[in-house]
Amino acid sequence: MSDPTLLQRVSKALPWLLLVLAIVAPFALSAYDLNLLARFMAMAILALGIVLIWGHGGILSLGQGVFFGIGGYAIAMHMKMADLPEGELPDFMLWSGQESLPFWWAPFASPTFAIAAILFVPVLVGSLFAWAVFHRRVGGTYFALITQALALAFATLIISRQDVTGGFNGLTDFYGIFGVGLSSPGVPAALYWLTLALLVASYCGVRLLLASRFGMLLRAARDGENRIRFLGYNPTPFKVVAFAIAAMLAGIAGALFTLHAGVVSPALIGVVPSIEMVVWVAIGGRYSLAGAIVGALLVNIARDAVSSAFPELWLYLMGLLFILVVTLLPNGLAGLVASKRA
Amino acid sequence: MSSSAVADLLLSVDGVTIDYSGFKALDNFSMTLQRGETRVVIGPNGAGKSTLCDTIIGRVRPSSGRVLFRGEDISGLPEQAIVGRGICRKFQAPGVLPTLSVRNNLALAARKDRRWWKSMGLGIPAAERATIDEVLETIGLAERAGDEAGALSHGEKQWLEIGMVVATGAELLLLDEPTAGMGPAETSRTAQLILGLGASRTVLVIDHDMSFVEQLQASVTVMHQGKFLKQGSIAEIRADAEVAAVYLGHAA
Ligand SMILES: Nc1ncnc2c1ncn2[C@@H]1O[C@H](COP(=O)(O)OP(=O)(O)O)[C@@H](O)[C@H]1O
Ligand SMILES: [Mg+2]
Numbered sequence: 001m002s003d004p005t006l007l008q009r010v011s012k013a014l015p016w017l018l019l020v021l022a023i024v025a026p027f028a029l030s031a032y033d034l035n036l037l038a039r040f041m042a043m044a045i046l047a048l049g050i051v052l053i054w055g056h057g058g059i060l061s062l063g064q065g066v067f068f069g070i071g072g073y074a075i076a077m078h079m080k081m082a083d084l085p086e087g088e089l090p091d092f093m094l095w096s097g098q099e100s101l102p103f104w105w106a107p108f109a110s111p112t113f114a115i116a117a118i119l120f121v122p123v124l125v126g127s128l129f130a131w132a133v134f135h136r137r138v139g140g141t142y143f144a145l146i147t148q149a150l151a152l153a154f155a156t157l158i159i160s161r162q163d164v165t166g167g168f169n170g171l172t173d174f175y176g177i178f179g180v181g182l183s184s185p186g187v188p189a190a191l192y193w194l195t196l197a198l199l200v201a202s203y204c205g206v207r208l209l210l211a212s213r214f215g216m217l218l219r220a221a222r223d224g225e226n227r228i229r230f231l232g233y234n235p236t237p238f239k240v241v242a243f244a245i246a247a248m249l250a251g252i253a254g255a256l257f258t259l260h261a262g263v264v265s266p267a268l269i270g271v272v273p274s275i276e277m278v279v280w281v282a283i284g285g286r287y288s289l290a291g292a293i294v295g296a297l298l299v300n301i302a303r304d305a306v307s308s309a310f311p312e313l314w315l316y317l318m319g320l321l322f323i324l325v326v327t328l329l330p331n332g333l334a335g336l337v338a339s340k341r342a
Numbered sequence: 343m344s345s346s347a348v349a350d351l352l353l354s355v356d357g358v359t360i361d362y363s364g365f366k367a368l369d370n371f372s373m374t375l376q377r378g379e380t381r382v383v384i385g386p387n388g389a390g391k392s393t394l395c396d397t398i399i400g401r402v403r404p405s406s407g408r409v410l411f412r413g414e415d416i417s418g419l420p421e422q423a424i425v426g427r428g429i430c431r432k433f434q435a436p437g438v439l440p441t442l443s444v445r446n447n448l449a450l451a452a453r454k455d456r457r458w459w460k461s462m463g464l465g466i467p468a469a470e471r472a473t474i475d476e477v478l479e480t481i482g483l484a485e486r487a488g489d490e491a492g493a494l495s496h497g498e499k500q501w502l503e504i505g506m507v508v509a510t511g512a513e514l515l516l517l518d519e520p521t522a523g524m525g526p527a528e529t530s531r532t533a534q535l536i537l538g539l540g541a542s543r544t545v546l547v548i549d550h551d552m553s554f555v556e557q558l559q560a561s562v563t564v565m566h567q568g569k570f571l572k573q574g575s576i577a578e579i580r581a582d583a584e585v586a587a588v589y590l591g592h593a594a
Binding site for chain 1: 399401421422425426430431433437438439440441442446449450451453456458461462463464506510
């Protein structure tokens with residue numbers, strides 16, 4: 001009984017085995033499949049942020065698409081600008097009769113600015129928004145509704161300003177990033193490894209955060225906000241910082257996704273995609289980082305399989321899956337594997 | 343004589359009214375606590391006892407009157423600032439943090455620096471660890487230090503929350519119904535626990551259980567409909583006709 005069983009050994013070794021498989025995937029998968037995997041891994045980075053705020057902070061956000069979109073549009077704007085000869089306008093602006101480059105487009109020509117925007121605009125928007133709401137001690141349900149309204153407003157704004165945002169079609173037709181062609185030999189694999197590395201780094205970072213006193217206080221604020229308030233803590237900053245970190249992860253995810261998908265558009269960041277993001281995590285397990293990664297990958301693989309054959313069916317299927325998981329498996333797939341919360 | 347009484351005055355609730363849209367949960371209520379004193383507040387359900395605690399810790403704000411702590415008006419301070427001055431409260435329904443271990447519940451309470459950016463680290467400083475171990479002994483939960491607080495029995499949760507309040511190092515402890523849901527054995531352990539806190543702490547206890555009040559050997563303040571009714575020793579309160587009428591009137 002002191003010997004670990006075979007099953008225990010396998011489940012201990014499994015994450016490492018998967019990591020090795022993920023590292024060698026570019027040598028085994030077709031270019032198409034590798035690209036899909038890279039997109040889904042990008043989404044898994046966002047899912048880690050949802051575990052942080054929803055699982056451990058009790059903050060349900062139905063607006064993570066906004067931060068995903070900020071990251072996505074920031075890198076897309078950079079690639080649009082980088083492809084451009086001096087003084088010319090991006091293609092879609094010409095088509096919609098725009099005469100000059102809007103002032104807020106110009107700085108995106110700089111790669112440093114674009115990267116800073118990907119990382120810090122979500123943090124800034126996320127923390128200002130979360131502070132404004134949590135400072136007033138607005139409850140969870142209202143918070144979820146407000147984030148959903150934010151997602152709706154963001155997508156609507158982009159669609160309505162076609163001339164400077166690309167509108168409903170979004171931004172697409174990118175050729176290179178930081179001086180290398182996106183489809184040059186080796187580049188897709190390098191971008192895949194970059195995504196994998198950022199996923200692993202995000203996983204380690206959030207895991208450390210959850211194990212720290214900060215993580216403890218976040219869970220304490222979730223379960224007994226009044227108790228910690230009357231122990232002398234202000235619960236607001238813990239929630240705001242967690243939300244800002246989740247926003248940053250969503251921004252990174254959006255930028256990587258856009259690199260792999262070659263497009264960013266309102267259809268990827270609005271209300272429905274934002275809800276789907278929560279569904280990945282509900283299915284994987286909202287308390288578990290590993291569960292969220294698995295959930296994001298599995299649901300997106302399933303989505304790809306189903307929606308290419310029956311595009312109409314996917315939303316119904318996802319709704320059904322969500323209801324089944326919430327009623328039967330409140331801790332998601334991770335709850336099946338271990339009854340203990342990660 | 344009067345100057346030492348003023349020097350020993352720790353808390354004074356001074357003509358406080360709490361108005362819930364027309365309903366006065368506290369109605370021009372006043373009381374004082376001396377340093378090191380243990381005081382019991384009794385009164386029928388709805389008398390305003392929990393509201394009194396809420397007022398002292400800043401959860402509700404008086405529409406008139408003041409709360410003075412060490413001679414300073416604290417009734418307008420933010421909640422964290424009031425805790426920072428040395429007042430901590432146990433809630434009526436145990437407010438332990440269910441998914442944290444018993445030790446971590448105490449660690450959050452014992453933590454001296456409560457600013458968020460100081461929470462970005464692992465582990466507990468040695469000085470705080472000593473406090474935690476001491477409190478674990480006091481509340482008799484040393485054996486269960488590693489268990490999730492949610493897995494404790496009701497009585498153990500009450501003790502843990504008392505321990506959290508103690509671990510903050512606060513000078514004034516407000517204990518709202520610490521023996522609710524306890525049997526006689528647990529109740530007398532709770533009384534021992536409170537008596538064992540010693541003269542460095544001032545304790546305001548809200549409770550209904552007269553055997554518990556007797557074990558505490560403290561003086562008693564009686565509240566009724568948000569108002570001060572009586573104050574005195576247990577024997578005096580027991581013999582008081584007005585107090586009896588209030589309780590009997592409620593039972594009838
Ligand atoms: N937030 C509130 N809004 C309205 N009435 C309240 C509120 N909190 C307490 N009360 C009322 O104030 C009275 C005193 O309540 P409380 O202080 O909890 O009494 P006790 O602790 O003595 O049983 C009760 O009648 C209660 O219904
Ligand atoms: Mg009460």
